Amino acid sequence: MDDPLPQRCLLCGATAGIRRDGQWHCAVCDWRVGDAPDPDLPPPRVDVVYYLRWRERIKIGTSHRPRQRLAAILHEELLAFEPGDRALEQRRHREFADLREGGEWFTADPRLLAHIAAVAGGIPPWDAYARWVADAYRR
Numbered sequence: 001m002d003d004p005l006p007q008r009c010l011l012c013g014a015t016a017g018i019r020r021d022g023q024w025h026c027a028v029c030d031w032r033v034g035d036a037p038d039p040d041l042p043p044p045r046v047d048v049v050y051y052l053r054w055r056e057r058i059k060i061g062t063s064h065r066p067r068q069r070l071a072a073i074l075h076e077e078l079l080a081f082e083p084g085d086r087a088l089e090q091r092r093h094r095e096f097a098d099l100r101e102g103g104e105w106f107t108a109d110p111r112l113l114a115h116i117a118a119v120a121g122g123i124p125p126w127d128a129y130a131r132w133v134a135d136a137y138r139r
């Protein structure tokens with residue numbers, strides 16, 4: 001059960017939270033409300049493999065700055081993020097090599113779509129990303 005937070009989450013900007021152990025936690029990324037990330041530390045690096053749809057094609061790529069990266073790629077829909085870097089991206093490219101149309105673009109075949117649905121796990125991609133960033137801050 002999510003309730004309105006007394007203040008926006010400082011990490012992801014969400015406005016809903018969960019009260020746990022006498023503390024408010026962000027409903028999206030689970031950051032403890034009121035905690036500020038250490039301003040002396042650089043933001044943690046979180047590498048993701050992204051799945052972007054443009055018409056009947058899907059681009060499988062990787063970035064550690066997905067907001068900037070995705071803004072530069074023409075697409076209709078972000079389908080999922082998967083935590084991982086270049087090595088995982090290369091593995092996915094090999095796994096779906098038979099669907100490759102060129103570059104990092106693949107045919108939106110049911111096998112690829114099933115993989116993406118499993119990766120997404122029903123969680124909106126940016127919510128999942130916010131959670132990984134919060135986890136990285138906590139480490």
Ligand SMILES: [Zn+2]
Nearest residue numbers: 009012026029
């Ligand atoms: Zn949050």
